Amino acid sequence: MRIATFNANSIRMRLPVILPWLTEHSPDVLAVQETKVQDSDFPVGPFAELGYHCVFKGQKSYNGVALISREPLADVRSGFNWDDAVHSPRLIWGRMGSVWIINTYVPQGRDRESEHYAGKLQWLRDFHSMLQREFTSDQLIVWLGDLNVAPESMDVYDPKGLDGHVCFNAELTELFNAVCAWGFHDVFRHHRPNPGEFSYFDYRGATIQRNHGWRIDHILGTRAMLTRSQDAWIDLEPRKRAEPKPSDHTFMCADFDV
DNA sequence: ATGGTAGTAGAACTA
Numbered sequence: 167m168r169i170a171t172f173n174a175n176s177i178r179m180r181l182p183v184i185l186p187w188l189t190e191h192s193p194d195v196l197a198v199q200e201t202k203v204q205d206s207d208f209p210v211g212p213f214a215e216l217g218y219h220c221v222f223k224g225q226k227s228y229n230g231v232a233l234i235s236r237e238p239l240a241d242v243r244s245g246f247n248w249d250d251a252v253h254s255p256r257l258i259w260g261r262m263g264s265v266w267i268i269n270t271y272v273p274q275g276r277d278r279e280s281e282h283y284a285g286k287l288q289w290l291r292d293f294h295s296m297l298q299r300e301f302t303s304d305q306l307i308v309w310l311g312d313l314n315v316a317p318e319s320m321d322v323y324d325p326k327g328l329d330g331h332v333c334f335n336a337e338l339t340e341l342f343n344a345v346c347a348w349g350f351h352d353v354f355r356h357h358r359p360n361p362g363e364f365s366y367f368d369y370r371g372a373t374i375q376r377n378h379g380w381r382i383d384h385i386l387g388t389r390a391m392l393t394r395s396q397d398a399w400i401d402l403e404p405r406k407r408a409e410p411k412p413s414d415h416t417f418m419c420a421d422f423d424v
Numbered sequence: 425a426t427g428g429t430a431g432t433a434g435a436a437c438t439a
Contacts, residue, residue: 176431202431227432274439370428
């Protein structure tokens with residue numbers, strides 16, 4: 167089973183990137199964040215032509231998540247509570263056979279002093295509660311998406327200069343590790359232990375050429391998924407190209423013997 | 425360099 171994640175920064179603008187990538191890499195499931203489209207306007211047709219099914223929860227302009235899969239997903243839910251209007255465009259999950267796929271777009275937080283950062287921390291606590299309520303850690307579960315957390319110093323290009331950022335600080339790391347202690351392991355890092363591997367590069371400042379990136383997109387798995395994982399990688403090619411226009415994030419992908 | 429770029433909007437906002 168091949169599972170991938172991609173923050174599209176508008177799924178409609180990114181169709182020329184996503185559709186060829188699906189054809190080339192044939193993931194069983196692609197989790198997308200920042201679709202930036204309300205459900206009535208989601209571009210299901212182009213994915214159907216490639217044989218992919220879509221479930222999604224979005225809104226105008228901001229946020230929005232989707233799961234794009236070869237086979238239809240079962241037991242699809244979004245938000246912390248079914249169809250919750252506030253949280254749904256950031257959380258959608260479903261089941262593919264015995265494997266649960268949880269796709270999240272964790273709030274970025276804007277700045278440390280804002281209520282948005284406090285909301286980010288609360289969002290992670292609510293997510294933790296959802297895990298405890300809905301799942302057990304002995305299940306086959308993948309948690310992936312744009313988590314807006316760089317867990318370790320090696321996950322940012324300048325750990326000294328960026329320390330304290332809303333996506334890279336000790337308080338956030340502690341909370342993130344507490345959520346992961348429920349039962350999630352870093353599948354990407356397990357297979358790629360070396361520094362310098364990033365999934366996000368700011369549009370501003372030729373960051374991709376200098377490898378000035380962040381690893382804030384993640385593929386995590388319960389112990390049972392980690393032991394079944396075979397490989398994981400980041401595909402930088404779509405971010406490097408000028409055309410078709412890239413997202414500021416790129417694809418992370420993992421293979422599992424399931 | 426409190427800048428820079430991109431997307432959604434159709435002026436600011438979010439990232």
